Amino acid sequence: MGWINDLKVCKAEIDSYVAKTAEASGRGRGNIEDQIRSINELIKGLEILTAQNLPLPEPPPGALPYRNLKSELVELNNELTRCLKLFSDSVSNGEKLIRDAKNDLKTQTFNYLVSFLMSFSSRTATRDRLHIFTTNYDRIIEAGAEIAGIRLIDRFVGTIAPIFRSSRLEVDYHYNPPGIRGEPRYLEGVARFTKLHGSLDWYTTEGAIRRFGLPFGASSVEPFLQVEAAGAANYHQLMIYPNSVKDRETSEYPYVELFRDLASATCRPNSTLVTYGYSFGDEHINRVIIDMLTIPSTHIVIIAYGDPLGRIMRFVNESGRKAQISLLLGDHFGDIKNLVDFYLPKAAIDRSSIRMAELLKSRGLYRTTISNNSEDAE
Structure with missing residues (x-):
């Protein structure tokens, strides 16, 4: 589920704020996650404005009546409940489609x-x-x-x-x-x-x-x-x-x-990070990766179907650490079947298999040909 079109309160304000923040983060269009985040922030603002529980004043003559912030706060909480339900149902439905697929x-x-x-x-x-x-x-x-x-x-x-x-x-x-x-x-x-x-x-x-x-x-x-x-x-x-563009939830429990x-798993010598399907749209994650790349012995492998918004290439160019980045981009590399069949190491190729190859080689049953100055050496 990507967007909710029928918000019942503050729809214009929320949609406008979502579009502004999505554009600022380089994501083009907003989605239901941005809507939920915006509703959360608006609720916090209205809770501050209504904390004194003051009665609604009379508007000046000829002016439009003041907005009833208390009523809007109640409606926003109801809308947040509805959005969270729709969002959780969409995630559950994804799992259900896998479970109900043909055997x-x-x-x-x-x-x-x-x-x-x-x-x-x-x-x-x-x-x-x-x-x-x-x-x-x-x-x-x-x-x-x-x-x-x-x-x-x-x-x-x-x-x-x-x-x-x-x-x-x-x-x-x-x-x-x-x-x-x-x-x-x-x-x-x-x-x-x-x-x-x-x-x-x-x-x-x-x-x-x-x-x-x-x-x-x-x-x-x-x-x-x-x-x-x-x-x-x-x-x-x-x-x-x-x-969140402003990293609000990353400073709250348990996200911190x-x-x-x-940070502790990646920002250490000789660590390798493999990203699969990550679009580099979360700045708080990107900052951790940038910090990791400041350690010369670290490396990152980026695997993705594509880069329609250009965020992956922007990250690669702005990082200034191209020697520490391996980029596998495109439909071929992004397909998990191709990765498993042709590129990723097989779990079965373990120490026992290597030992078996060594025994076969020592008994003359396994030949290795190495080209060296036009001579074959076993």
């Missing part, structure tokens, strides 16, 4: 997703863990990791309704090899996971951020919010916050913690 197509889709994730997460366990960041609100990555058997580590702790914790302990998975005591080893297939803009199944209650058990492909979050609210569903509890995770 063959769904199996193929998830197989490619699993292969894509395993290409990055099947690294040696003693190396730094893969850290996945996403700005999406859906749970497609979580579903793929679940099928692949990848254990995701995030900031939530608990089982029934996990709670978001601010502690930055480097929690990890270990195991004891059979017959060996006191020498735990790092478990393979583990990745850290951060959703920078929140998630469809996050909600706030009693001053805490929790995650409720929303099935993948559920048609709506309303029944689950009704349970959590012990009555009518309150969509204001949903932690799905859109992007999530962006600290992004």
Whole structure:
């Protein structure tokens, strides 16, 4: 869902502000996320203007009556609820379309997703863990990791309704090899996971951020919010916050913690960042990436279908670090099937396969030809 055309209050003001901020950020046109952000900011302004609870004064003779700000504030809160419901339903519908797809197509889709994730997460366990960041609100990555058997580590702790914790302990998975005591080893297939803009199944209650058990492909979050609210569903509890030109939400809990995770994971020597489908439309994320590139040993690989608004090329040119950027742009590179089939490393090519090749070579069953001054050497 891209736009709401039937706002019932302050429509002209909101649409005008959305268009202005979208143009200032280089995104061309606004969307429903910009509308929700603008309604949030307008509500804050009206709450300030009506804080004294003064009666509405009489207008001067011949003038139009004053606007009833209290009434508009109530209507805006109702509109915000409606927009959040429509927005969450559109995200839920995306998951539902995947769940209800034909079995063959769904199996193929998830197989490619699993292969894509395993290409990055099947690294040696003693190396730094893969850290996945996403700005999406859906749970497609979580579903793929679940099928692949990848254990995701995030900031939530608990089982029934996990709670978001601010502690930055480097929690990890270990195991004891059979017959060996006191020498735990790092478990393979583990990745850290951060959703920078929140998630469809996050909600706030009693001053805490929790995650409720929303099935993948559920048609709506309303029944689950009704349970959590012990009555009518309150969509204001949903932690799905859109992007902001002024970085308002990145300075609020829990987003400040999530962006600290992004900065600490990327702004370190020898780190490599791979972006897939990111349009470089969020300036607060771009600033972290720019800071990362100031470290000479870092590198970023940008993979995208295209750059219709020119933001990717603008970022590359303005960064001044083209030697540290690899750009894979176009329909061919943006297709996850091509990436998995032809470019990304296969998880099966592990140490056992390399050892087998070495044994075959040592027994004369595997020949390697190297061109050196027109002579063949084995």
